Amino acid sequence: MIVDDEPPAREVLSHYIAQLPSLEIAAECENAIQAFAILQKQPVDLIFLDIRMPQLNGNDFLKSLTNPPLIIFTTAYSEYAVEAYELNVVDYLVKPVRFDRFLKSMQKVFAAYNMKPVAEPSVPAEKKIEPFVYFRADRKMIKVMLDDILYIESMKDYIKIFTKQSVIITKQSISSVEAMLPEKEFVRVHRSYIVSLKKIKSFTSELMEIEKTEIPIGKLYRNEVMKMLG
Numbered sequence: 001m002i003v004d005d006e007p008p009a010r011e012v013l014s015h016y017i018a019q020l021p022s023l024e025i026a027a028e029c030e031n032a033i034q035a036f037a038i039l040q041k042q043p044v045d046l047i048f049l050d051i052r053m054p055q056l057n058g059n060d061f062l063k064s065l066t067n068p069p070l071i072i073f074t075t076a077y078s079e080y081a082v083e084a085y086e087l088n089v090v091d092y093l094v095k096p097v098r099f100d101r102f103l104k105s106m107q108k109v110f111a112a113y114n115m116k117p118v119a120e121p122s123v124p125a126e127k128k129i130e131p132f133v134y135f136r137a138d139r140k141m142i143k144v145m146l147d148d149i150l151y152i153e154s155m156k157d158y159i160k161i162f163t164k165q166s167v168i169i170t171k172q173s174i175s176s177v178e179a180m181l182p183e184k185e186f187v188r189v190h191r192s193y194i195v196s197l198k199k200i201k202s203f204t205s206e207l208m209e210i211e212k213t214e215i216p217i218g219k220l221y222r223n224e225v226m227k228m229l230g
Helices: 007-018 031-040 058-064 078-086 097-114 174-180 220-226
Strands: 046-050 069-073 090-096 132-137 140-147 150-154 159-163 169-170 186-190 193-196 200-203 208-209 213-216
Touching: 007 097, 007 132, 007 140, 031 058, 046 058, 058 069, 058 169, 069 097, 069 169, 090 169, 132 169, 150 174, 150 213, 174 193, 186 213, 186 220, 193 213
Parallel strands: 046 069, 069 090
Antiparallel strands: 132 140, 150 159, 150 193, 159 169, 186 193, 200 208, 208 213
16 A cells, blocks of 8 residues: 555556566555555555655554554655654655665565565566656656756755756755665766766766766766776
């Protein structure tokens, strides 16, 4: 069961779950009250549970359950992690949730049920879902395909995501975005810049070029960047 008040977050998990044949969505709920009602009618083995929700937050909902199923917390806020593990949850996923991180959580769930380990599903090419992340901007969650990202620039408390089509501005730290992105596809080249490795046209020891933009390579990042670039 997925319990989250944000439709985009539920959509992401639904996509991921659909790729594992051993999983089936019992229900999707906008709040903990709906989830509580469903649990009175049918058994559920696992709940993906948001923490910050109206009416009743995820922590309090979990504490209210006498015999809770396995719980994976899904939240945009890392500060609840300590309390979450004190509640004996299976895992703690920070949004936006990446597919590889989702699979690691499912390894723990399957181990708890003595099931076979999770392997990345072999989905026919035409049905594969291209990897993406969500960013909050203009009071909504905007889906950004990873392959569309050119580079990311930090501006104090905000970041700019430069894509092939547009520029998205969101209030988020560049370090938190770095943690969201696959290490083999994106690299931090400066305290203010993350770039897509596939989009680099040329580089020196001090600069790299993406599209028509020159991006500096910081001294603290230079050795690691040069290693990644071969």
